[in-house]
Amino acid sequence: MKYLKAASSLLITIGLIYTLNRGWNFGSPVPPLGKFLNPFGGFWQNAETKKIPNEILNISGLKDAVTIYYDSLLIPHIFAQNDEDLYLAQGYITARNRLWQMEFQTHAAAGRISEIIGDAALDYDRTQRRRGMVYAAENALKAMEADPVAARMVNSYTRGINQYIQSLSYKDLPLEYKLLGYEPEPWTNLKCGLLLKNMALTLNSGDKDLEMTNALKLFDKQTIDLLWPDNENVGDPIVDNSGKWDFTPLRLDGWPMALPNELVDAKPLEKSPPDVGSNNWAVSGTKTHSGAPILCNDPHLSLSLPSIWYIIHLQAPGVNVMGASLPGAPAVISGFNDSIAWGVTNAQRDLVDWYKVEFKDKSKREYKSDDVWRPSRQVVEKFRIKNGKDFYDTITFTHHGPVMYDEGFKGDSEMKYFALRWIAHDPSEEIITFFKLNRARNHAGYMDALNHYASPAQNFVFASVSGDIAMRIQGRFPVRRKEEGKYILDGTLTRTEWQAFIPNEQNVMYKNPARGFVSSANQYPVDNTYPYYINATSYEAYRNRRINKLLSEMSEITPRDMMELQFDNYNLKAEESLPVFLNHLDTTQFTQAQKSAYKILASWDYENSVESEGASYYEAWWDALYPLTWDEIKNAKVALDYPTTYTTIKLIKEKPDLSFFDITETPEKETAREVIQLAFIKGVDAIEKWKADQQKEPRWADFKDTFIGHLLQGLPAFSYHVQHGGNHDIVNASSRRHGPSWRMVVSLEKTAVRAWGVYPGGQSGNPGSPYYNNMLNTWARGEYYPLQFDADPTRYKSVQATLTLKPTQP
Numbered sequence: 001m002k003y004l005k006a007a008s009s010l011l012i013t014i015g016l017i018y019t020l021n022r023g024w025n026f027g028s029p030v031p032p033l034g035k036f037l038n039p040f041g042g043f044w045q046n047a048e049t050k051k052i053p054n055e056i057l058n059i060s061g062l063k064d065a066v067t068i069y070y071d072s073l074l075i076p077h078i079f080a081q082n083d084e085d086l087y088l089a090q091g092y093i094t095a096r097n098r099l100w101q102m103e104f105q106t107h108a109a110a111g112r113i114s115e116i117i118g119d120a121a122l123d124y125d126r127t128q129r130r131r132g133m134v135y136a137a138e139n140a141l142k143a144m145e146a147d148p149v150a151a152r153m154v155n156s157y158t159r160g161i162n163q164y165i166q167s168l169s170y171k172d173l174p175l176e177y178k179l180l181g182y183e184p185e186p187w188t189n190l191k192c193g194l195l196l197k198n199m200a201l202t203l204n205s206g207d208k209d210l211e212m213t214n215a216l217k218l219f220d221k222q223t224i225d226l227l228w229p230d231n232e233n234v235g236d237p238i239v240d241n242s243g244k245w246d247f248t249p250l251r252l253d254g255w256p257m258a259l260p261n262e263l264v265d266a267k268p269l270e271k272s273p274p275d276v277g278s279n280n281w282a283v284s285g286t287k288t289h290s291g292a293p294i295l296c297n298d299p300h301l302s303l304s305l306p307s308i309w310y311i312i313h314l315q316a317p318g319v320n321v322m323g324a325s326l327p328g329a330p331a332v333i334s335g336f337n338d339s340i341a342w343g344v345t346n347a348q349r350d351l352v353d354w355y356k357v358e359f360k361d362k363s364k365r366e367y368k369s370d371d372v373w374r375p376s377r378q379v380v381e382k383f384r385i386k387n388g389k390d391f392y393d394t395i396t397f398t399h400h401g402p403v404m405y406d407e408g409f410k411g412d413s414e415m416k417y418f419a420l421r422w423i424a425h426d427p428s429e430e431i432i433t434f435f436k437l438n439r440a441r442n443h444a445g446y447m448d449a450l451n452h453y454a455s456p457a458q459n460f461v462f463a464s465v466s467g468d469i470a471m472r473i474q475g476r477f478p479v480r481r482k483e484e485g486k487y488i489l490d491g492t493l494t495r496t497e498w499q500a501f502i503p504n505e506q507n508v509m510y511k512n513p514a515r516g517f518v519s520s521a522n523q524y525p526v527d528n529t530y531p532y533y534i535n536a537t538s539y540e541a542y543r544n545r546r547i548n549k550l551l552s553e554m555s556e557i558t559p560r561d562m563m564e565l566q567f568d569n570y571n572l573k574a575e576e577s578l579p580v581f582l583n584h585l586d587t588t589q590f591t592q593a594q595k596s597a598y599k600i601l602a603s604w605d606y607e608n609s610v611e612s613e614g615a616s617y618y619e620a621w622w623d624a625l626y627p628l629t630w631d632e633i634k635n636a637k638v639a640l641d642y643p644t645t646y647t648t649i650k651l652i653k654e655k656p657d658l659s660f661f662d663i664t665e666t667p668e669k670e671t672a673r674e675v676i677q678l679a680f681i682k683g684v685d686a687i688e689k690w691k692a693d694q695q696k697e698p699r700w701a702d703f704k705d706t707f708i709g710h711l712l713q714g715l716p717a718f719s720y721h722v723q724h725g726g727n728h729d730i731v732n733a734s735s736r737r738h739g740p741s742w743r744m745v746v747s748l749e750k751t752a753v754r755a756w757g758v759y760p761g762g763q764s765g766n767p768g769s770p771y772y773n774n775m776l777n778t779w780a781r782g783e784y785y786p787l788q789f790d791a792d793p794t795r796y797k798s799v800q801a802t803l804t805l806k807p808t809q810p
Contacts, residue, residue, distance in 0.1 A: 001267070007090050009130070010580040014515035014524045018523065024759075025219060025331050026534075027513070028756060029308045031302075032038075034668075034739065035796065037044070037184065037428060038585075046174070046175045046178075046766055046767075046768040046769075048764070048766060048768055048769040048770065048771075049647075049770070050479075050770045050771075051368055051800075052070055052074070052457060052800050052801035053801060054451035054801050054802050054803070055663045055801075055802075055803045055805070056060075056803075056804045056806060057805055057806070058090075058801070058805075058806050058807070058808045058809070059092065059161075059163050059805045059806065059807065059808060060089070060163065060807070060808040061156075061159045061163065061258060061808075062085050062296040062805060062807040062808075063080065063081070063084060063085055063804070063807065064080070064081040064807065065081075065084070065804060065805065065806050065807070066078065066079065066080045066081075066085050066088075066089045066222070066804070067079045067793075067802065067804050067805075068089065068093060068802070068803040069404050069796060069799045069801075069802055069807070070799070070800045070801045070803070070805075071788050071796065071798050071800060071802055073311070073762075073771070073774070073785060073789075074097070074285075074360070074762070074763035074764060074771040075311045075312065075313065075763060075787070075799070076312055076313065076331060076803075077313040077315070077520035077788070077793060077796070078090060078092045078093065078312065078313065078314050078315065079312070079316070079793065080296070080314075080315070080316040081316065081317065081463075082316060082317070083152065083156075083316055083318075083319070084152055084156045085155070085156070085316070086315075086316040086319070087152075087153050087154075087156035087157045087315055087330045087331075088156040088157065088159050088160035088163070089155065089160060089162040089364060089805055090157060090160065090211070090312065090314060090325070090330055090331075091158060091159065091160025091163075091164075091330070091656050092156035092160035092161065092163050092164050092269050093160075093312070094161070094310055094312070094325070094327050094328075095160070095164040095165065095187075095764055096164055096175075096767040097310065097514060097579055097764050097765055097766075098162065098306055098310055098326075098327040098719050099161075099174055099184060099709060099765070100174035100175075100176040100177060100184075100306075100765060101306040101327055101765045102161075102187075102191075102195070102327045102328040103184055103185070103187075103191075103411050104176070104194055104325075104711060105195060105198055105328065106194040106198070106709075107126075108128070108192040109128065109133050109137070109194040109195065109197060109198035109381070110128065110129075110133060110137075110379070111124070111126065111127070111128030111129040111133065111134070111202070111381075111392065111682075112125060112383075112384075113125055114383050114384065114385045114386065114388075114391075115179055115182075115383075115384045115385070115386055116182060116197060116386060116388060117180065118385060118386045118387055118388060118390075119318040119385050119388050120280040120416060122383060122385065122391060125383055126383070126393055126409060127257075127381075129381050129393065129553040130393075130395055130402055130404045130409060130663070131402065131404065131420065131422075132402040132420065133194065133198070133201065133420065134190075134194070134427055135198055135397070135401075135402065136193075136197045136200070136356075136422070136424045136425045137194040137196075138188055138190065138193070139425060139426060139427045139428075140193040140196060140197060140427060140428055140430075141189055141190050141192075141193045141688075142188065142427055143427035143428055143429050144193065144429065144431055145189070146191075146565055147429060147431075147432060148433060148491035149432060150405060150429060150431045150435070153190045153330045153331070153431055153435060154192050154431065154499070155189065157192065157253075157330040158187050158188060158189050158192065158332075158398060161187040162186055162187050162556065163371075165184050165186065165187065166241065168184070168192065170183075171328060173240040174765065174766060175758075175766060175768065176712060178736050179712075179715075180433075180712075182226050182614075186278035188261055191328065192328060192329050192330070192431075194328075195326060195327075195328035195329050195385075196326075196329055196431075197369050197429055199326065199456060200455050200456040200531045201363060202301065202302075202426070202456075203346045203456035203458075204222070204349070204351050204352075204424065204455055204456035204457055204475075204538070204808065205350035205351075205422065205424070206345070206352070206537040207348075207354070207537060207703060208348060208486075208537050208641040209352070209353065209355075209485070209486065209487055209488050209641055210354065211639050211640050211641035212224075212228065212486050212487050212641060213487045213488045214227065214638045214639060214640055215227075215640055215641070216487060216637075218636075218638075218640075220384070222809075226651075227643045227647065227660075228641065228647075229619065229647070230483075230534070230535050231524050231528075231534075231539075232522075232524070232539065232541060232644070232646055232647060232650075233315075233321050234522060234523075234524075234541045234646060235541065235544055235545040235548065235724060236519040236523070236544065236545070237523060237525055237526050237527050237794055238459055238473060238508065238519070238525045238526065238544075238549050239471060239473070239508045239509065239510050239518075239521060239526050239527070240513075240526075240527045241508075241510050241527060241528050241529075241530075242527040242528075243529050244529075245300075245506075245529060245530055245531060245676065247302060247505070247506050249478050249479075249506065249531040249532060249574050250502070250506075251480060251497050252480075252481055252500070254481065254788055261572070265721075266577070275538055276302045277345065277346055277522040277543070277611055277733065278297070278299040278300050278301075278344065278346055278520075278521070278522065279296070279297070279298050279345060279519075279520075279521045279543060279547060279731060279733070279740075280296060280297040280298070280343040280344065280345045280459065280461040280517035280519065280520055280521075281295075281296055281517055281518060281520070281547060281551060282294065282295040282296070282462065282463040282469040282471075282517065282518050282519075283469070283551060283557055283562075284388065284512065284516040284517060285465070285467050286516050287516045287517065287554065287555055287557050288338065288556070288557045288558070289556045289557060289558050290558075290747060290748075292465070292467075292747055292748050292749040292750065293463035293464065293467060293468075293469050293747075294463070294557060294559060294562055294618070294745065294746065294747050294748070295336070295341040295342070295343060295461060295462070295744075295745075295746045295748065296562045296565070296566060296744065296745050296746075297334050297342070297343025297345075297461065297742070297743075297744045298566050298740040298741075298742060298743045298744070299334065299344065299345065299739040299740070299741050299742055300733045300738060300739055300740055300741065301342075301738065302708075302711055302737060302738055302741075303706070303708045303709075303737060303738060303760055304708065304710070304711050304740050305708055305709065305711070305718060305719065305720070305735075305765075305772065305773065306327075306711065306743075306761065306764075306772070307708050307759050307760065307761030307762065308326070308759075309325065309326070309333075309741060309742045309759050309762065310324070310325050310326070310327045311323070311324055311325070311757060311763065311787070312332065313789065314324045314331075314332065314438070314672070314790075315791060318439055318629075319337070319438055319439045320337055320338050320791050321335055321336070321337040321438040321439070322335055322336060322337075322690070323335015323336055323414060323744065323757075323785060324742045324744070324757070324759070325542070329431070330431065330434075331431070331433060331434035331435055331437075331438050331460075332349075332434065332437075332438055334555075334579055334742060334744060335438075336743070336746045336748075336753055336755055336789075337438060337439070337440070337753075338465075338753055338789075338791070339441045339462050339465050339466075339753075340437075340440050340441065340442065340445070340462065340463065340464045340465070340747040340748070341442070341462070341464075341465060341748055341753070341755075341809070342437055342444060342446065342460055342461060342462050342463075343460075343461050343494075344458040344459065344460055345360050345461075345462075345520045345522060346456070346457075346458060346522055347456075347457035347458050347459050347473050347475055347525065347537065348371075348522050348523075348524075348536035348537070348539050348540075349457050349475060349477060349525075349534065349535075349536050349572050350485045350486070350507065350535045350536050350537070351422065351423040351424075351455070351457060351475070351477070351478075352421070352423075353399045353400075353420075353485050353489055353498075354416060354418050354419070354488045354489065354497045354716070355419045355421060355489050355490070355491030355496070355497075356416070356417070356419065356488055356489070356490060356491050356492075356715065357398055357400070357403060357417040357418065357419045357491040357492075358417075358491070358492050359376075360373050364376060364378070364403070364406070364417075365378070365687065366395045366540045367398055367491075368492045368715070369399070369491075369492060369493075369494060370492070370493065370494050374399065376396050376397060376398055376399075377397040378394055378395070379394070379396075379397065379772075380392055380393070380394050380395075380396070380486065381393045381394075381395055385476040386445070391696055393408070394408070396417075398419045398491070400419040400420070400421045400491055400497070401419050401421050401422060401425055402419065402420055403417050403418065403419045403420075403422045404418055404419070404420050404421050404471075405418045410547075414634075415487075419491055421498065421560045422474070423454065423457075423478075424455045424456065425454050425478055425600075426455070426476065427593060428453075428454035428476070429453075429714040430452070430453055430454065430455070430457055432449075432452040433449050433452045434449075435449075436448060436449035436452065437449040437450075441465055442468070442512060443462065443464060443466075443468045443470055446460075446462045446464075446470065446472075450472055450479070450504075451504050452475045453474045453475070454475060454476040455475060455476060456475070457473070457474065457475025457476075457477065458474060458475065459471060459472075459473050459520035459525075460472050460473075461518060461519075461520065463746070464748060465748045465749070465750055467752065468511060468512060468517050468519070468807045469511070469512060470509065470510065470518060470521060471510060471519075471527050471801045472507065472508070472509035472513040473507055473508040473509065473520075473526075473551045474504075474507055475507075476501055477500075477501060477502045477507070477532075478498040478499075478500070478501055478502075479499060479500045479501060479502055479532065480532070480533045480535070481533065481800070482533050483533070483535070484533070485535055486535055486719060494711075499515045502532055506532075508525050508526045508530060515552065515643075517551045517552075518546050519544065519548055519551060520544070521540050521543040521544035521547055522539065522540035522543070522544070523539050523540050523541070523543075523544035523545075524539045527706040530723045531567065536588075537641075538644050539644075540571050540729075541644070541645070541646035541729075542563070542646070542730070542784060543571045543572075543727040543729065543730065543731050543733060545572060546568065546570060546572045546730075547565065548730050549730060550565055550568070552787060554623070556683040559745050559747050559754070559756060562745045562782075563743075563745055563782065563784055564745050564780075564782070565731065566731065566732065566740070566745070567725075567731075567732050567782030568730070568731040569607050569608045569609050569725040569732050570606055570608075570728060570730065570731070571606045571607070571608050571615065571618070571727070571729070571730055571732075572605070572606075572646065572729070573649070573729045573730075574606045574615075574618050575606045576649065577649045578601065578604070578618060579697065580649075580652065580653055581621065581625075581652075581676050581680070582598070583601060583603060583673065584673045584676040584677065585598065585676065585677060585680060586677060591639065591686075593684055593688050594680070594681065594684050597680075597683075597684045597687065600614050600617055601617050601618060601621075603615055604618065605618075608700055608725050608726055608727050608730055608732075609697065609700065609725045610700060610701040610723055610724065610725045611699055611701070612615075612699070612700040612725075613697060613698050613699060613700070615700040615703075615704075615725075615727070616698035616700050616703035616704075617683065617687060619684045619703070619704070620683035620684070620687050620690075620703075620729070621679055621680055621684075622679075622683075623683065623686070624677060624678075624679040624680075624682035624683045624686065624792075625638065625675065625679035625683075626642075626645070626648060626808075628662060628663060628675050628679050628682075628789055629648055629652075629672075629675055630642050630648070630649060630663070630676060631662065631663055631664055632660055632664060635664060645729065651672075651789070652676070653714035656671050656672035656673060657671050657672075661675050663675065663678075666755070687703075700725060701723040701724060702723075702728065704722075704724075704735070704736055705736055706721070706722045706723055706724040706735070706736055706737075706739065706780075707719065707720070707721055707722070707736055707737060708720050708722060708732055708760055708761070708776070710767070711739070715767075717767075718767040718772075719730055720773060720776060722760070722776060722777075722779045722780045723780060724739075726739065732782075739760070740759075740760075740779075741760070742757065742758075742759045743757060743759065743779070743784065744756070744757045745784065746759070753789060754786070755786075755787040756784035756785065756786055756787060757784060757785060757787050758775050758779045758783065758785055759775060759779060760775065760776050760779040760780070761773055761775060761776060762775050
């Protein structure tokens with residue numbers, strides 16, 4: 001019996017060792033729990049305290065010693081004696097805080113998530129490869145390596161990241177590696193390119209060519225112009241320089257557009273949500289209390305943890321810059337130095353075209369171009385799948401770009417092939433733009449830096465200590481004939497291709513306008529006298545008007561005023577639509593809940609504040625009204641684009657009898673009045689259900705429920721629900737999952753540049769660190785941290801720790 005017990009214990013021990021030291025998959029991956037739970041090397045090792053020790057580390061590749069001062073927010077202030085050491089240190093320090101995020105995002109960009117989580121990600125990975133993400137990054141890398149300055153920057157940054165990776169043992173790995181059961185691979189320069197192209201994917205990959213091609217076949221031109229106008233002509237454009245465009249524009253031959261003749265029964269690629277936008281503005285010293293310009297920026301992106309941005313201060317001979325960097329790319333992207341400040345918002349421009357390709361035969365080795373059969377390039381992509389067999393996909397490239405749709409991937413038939421022409425595929429040198437911006441001293445330096453910038457197209461706001469303010473919409477924009485690029489194009493004709501690009505000096509820009517401020521919030525870019533055709537998926541219609549109205553009225557502006565404007569919760573959309581909606585209601589048959597809702601809405605002040613109930617009722621009403629209005633779009637057999645919010649409300653006001661208000665599933669013929677009534681009932685029902693489920697009143701912060709989730713969606717323990725006002729279409733553009741990812745206010749005073757900033761998260765990517773989410777509640781309250789910015793670290797008020805990096809001795 002004694003031996004039997006001993007044998008049983010041994011078998012159980014062996015079984016536990018086996019079970020706990022291998023990964024399992026029960027629908028979602030489970031890590032090898034033995035390693036994960038090991039108190040000496042598992043996730044317990046990732047717990048950190050607020051106190052950071054001083055350290056001295058030897059790093060190979062350095063020329064001289066580098067000193068990093070960490071302040072109370074864990075912001076590193078890096079002091080180096082040359083550029084190569086500066087960017088090596090930036091790479092090392094960023095990886096120290098954000099390695100897993102950096103690698104996961106570049107794996108996602110490259111279509112390699114299946115390697116980490118298995119075949120559930122295969123369709124996503126195939127989409128990324130067929131979209132040409134690696135192709136785009138490879139072209140960007142060629143441009144980087146061809147420029148000596150860019151090459152030194154990226155080589156040094158990559159070397160720093162790898163120095164950190166090489167220092168890690170299992171116990172030091174970021175938590176997510178342990179959860180998913182894999183380890184980091186060496187960083188490459190290509191990954192820097194992938195990171196930048198991933199941002200281009202988020203910001204400048206939108207199109208509606210498939211949807212508009214279908215609309216062109218289903219509706220007359222008058223209907224298309226009514227529902228999907230190129231310009232809604234609402235509010236001020238970003239740059240209003242009417243009649244003052246003093247240049248001779250490039251002109252193209254007036255060939256008629258060549259379009260496919262049939263409906264396109266293909267599913268469009270997933271698009272970035274309309275919440276992805278941003279605000280930026282700069283006010284002249286003539287409007288400020290101090291007499292110095294003030295610049296503000298808040299990019300609106302997906303809210304996630306670890307945070308998209310990483311605040312850093314870089315100081316070396318010739319450069320002293322601070323602001324938000326992108327983990328995985330060198331330099332500061334949105335920030336300031338001791339002479340200038342700059343910020344970015346997304347330029348809403350159509351930079352994607354789809355070409356219908358005709359292949360000679362099923363091999364797809366040749367395709368037609370002006371009656372000539374040109375050779376294609378075919379690439380066999382290998383997908384390594386965790387716990388599965390490798391998968392292979394053949395991607396065909398034409399001179400337009402990769403063929404996204406074919407018989408093997410989301411194509412509607414063997415004979416329909418669509419190639420993607422995307423500006424992000426072209427070689428570009430954005431790294432040089434930020435190298436120069438970080439060192440610019442004046443408006444001329446800013447302009448020179450932007451001459452190197454191509455993609456993703458952005459609205460660059462500028463202000464300087466010398467008193468200038470400016471706005472420039474910069475990207476590489478193809479010259480288009482009217483309406484060109486709105487529809488799928490005939491890929492067999494070279495005359496449909498991009499023939500020329502707008503010269504940099506003819507891009508939309510202006511400096512020191514008479515009104516005393518510049519601003520952009522993703523609205524239409526320019527006045528109607530600008531000589532080039534402009535088109536995009538949509539333009540913002542509300543934030544920009546609210547910002548411009550308040551800036552026009554303000555004087556003696558202080559940085560605090562600008563912080564309050566960034567946190568403005570006023571709902572202009574509701575102000576312009578709610579009185580109309582209420583006026584259409586028949587209240588005679590209302591239930592008690594509907595009467596209560598009507599009363600709340602009628603007395604609402606249009607503020608989407610944390611406590612507002614009116615905001616919740618309005619949102620529920622709108623969420624019911626919009627799909628009811630466009631049920632024809634929703635139920636169409638082919639993909640169609642939804643008209644914008646602004647156009648929808650305008651049609652309710654001006655064309656309430658429009659046929660689109662008729663609900664197709666009912667025998668009655670509805671007008672806008674009946675749709676508004678039905679949507680109100682549905683909206684109130686939705687609120688009543690929410691109240692019953694949640695057992696509380698519908699405060700806006702609770703109903704909206706802003707959620708900042710970990711990049712791995714299955715990790716709710718590392719995600720947070722935040723009490724926060726605002727919404728899309730509001731200056732404080734915080735919806736449930738998107739919003740201000742970085743708020744910055746900079747006062748460019750001659751005595752010293754002062755700056756404040758905050759973002760929803762923290763500097764550390766480690767969920768076990770107190771610096772993982774320590775800025776979150778400050779951000780939610782609309783508060784800011786003063787950013788310590790000084791070329792002399794002895795004047796810093798709070799230095800938490802000092803890290804010294806020394807060259808490894810031979």
